[in-house]
Amino acid sequence: MEPKTPSKLEKIMAAGHFGVTSEVGPPRGCDGAEIEHKGHLIKDYVDAVNVTDNQTSVVRLCSLASCIRLKQMGIEPILQMTTRDRNRIAMQSDILGAASFGIHNMLCLTGDHQTFGDHPMSANVFDLDSVQLIQTVKLMRDEGKLLSGFEMKVRPQIFIGAAENPFAGPNVELRALRLGKKIAAGVEFIQTQCIYNMATFKEFMKQAVDRGLTEKVAILAGITPMKNVGMARYMQKRVPGIDVPEEIVKRIGGVPKDKQAEEGLALAIEQIQELKEVPGIRGFHIMAIEWEEQVPGIVERAGLYPRPSLN
Numbered sequence: 001m002e003p004k005t006p007s008k009l010e011k012i013m014a015a016g017h018f019g020v021t022s023e024v025g026p027p028r029g030c031d032g033a034e035i036e037h038k039g040h041l042i043k044d045y046v047d048a049v050n051v052t053d054n055q056t057s058v059v060r061l062c063s064l065a066s067c068i069r070l071k072q073m074g075i076e077p078i079l080q081m082t083t084r085d086r087n088r089i090a091m092q093s094d095i096l097g098a099a100s101f102g103i104h105n106m107l108c109l110t111g112d113h114q115t116f117g118d119h120p121m122s123a124n125v126f127d128l129d130s131v132q133l134i135q136t137v138k139l140m141r142d143e144g145k146l147l148s149g150f151e152m153k154v155r156p157q158i159f160i161g162a163a164e165n166p167f168a169g170p171n172v173e174l175r176a177l178r179l180g181k182k183i184a185a186g187v188e189f190i191q192t193q194c195i196y197n198m199a200t201f202k203e204f205m206k207q208a209v210d211r212g213l214t215e216k217v218a219i220l221a222g223i224t225p226m227k228n229v230g231m232a233r234y235m236q237k238r239v240p241g242i243d244v245p246e247e248i249v250k251r252i253g254g255v256p257k258d259k260q261a262e263e264g265l266a267l268a269i270e271q272i273q274e275l276k277e278v279p280g281i282r283g284f285h286i287m288a289i290e291w292e293e294q295v296p297g298i299v300e301r302a303g304l305y306p307r308p309s310l311n
Helices: 008-014 033-042 063-072 088-100 130-143 172-185 198-210 229-238 246-253 257-275 292-301
Strands: 019-024 048-051 077-082 105-109 159-164 189-194 218-223 281-286
Touching: 008 019, 008 189, 019 033, 019 218, 019 292, 033 048, 033 063, 033 292, 048 063, 063 077, 063 088, 077 088, 088 130, 105 130, 130 159, 130 172, 159 172, 172 198, 189 281, 198 218, 198 257, 218 257, 229 246, 229 257, 246 257, 257 281, 257 292, 281 292
Parallel strands: 019 048, 019 281, 048 077, 077 105, 105 159, 159 189, 189 218, 218 281
Antiparallel strands: none
16 A cells, blocks of 8 residues: 555555554643653654553543653654544644644554543543544545635645554454455545454454454554563453453463563564464554563564664
């Protein structure tokens, strides 16, 4: 697929390389230095960095301001935007604001319901869903139009992304159909939920390949290293939409406590090596949750460093 935007991430994958992305969670305060610190840790090891948008419905420094800060540091940001908190006026306005700063990647999300966060009594919006947000970005970029029909003189140039969770029931076939719906709306890259159940994920990828979906979208496999057996059990029992097989919990818990972090990192690297061979995989999204300092080592040990140059 020929690149349509100035996005470095898009160009790297269009050239046939595995794309590598990671993410940073903004602070629960206004200290922008936290964003800078996390950005410096990973900047040379990834092609672009997601900034989460009030993840888990908890108030944080906004994604747009954080993306601008990363951009000013020379890091390519991916603006995450949920439809939970904004109507279509605010979303289109923020897209234009991001484009005015040369932000060329966006992840379109519905967002966790506000009852999961720190303001459970707040009113949600959900004026659009994630598929409609994808359509909106595509309309603005490809036709230069707002949803009102107003025509813009300068169009945002945005590589359009979304998330997909192959493990959120009831079956893999329906998740592949949902992916097809997002592709029809205009999505161009997908970052998946973190993968632990390889058999289910490989079946999802087979469905995507058989339906011709991987010819139309770049799928980046989600990788989250386990810090310890407590994290493994928590994700297995308490985090909806994540499928952690019991053998993963036993593997992390089967080594001494002071070795569990290294075992989790080794598992993540093995997953990347295995997924490199899965047809349709175009890259990796490494979500080292509050463990950003481990991203460089994962990328190096997985054979994904140095990152390709576009020069």
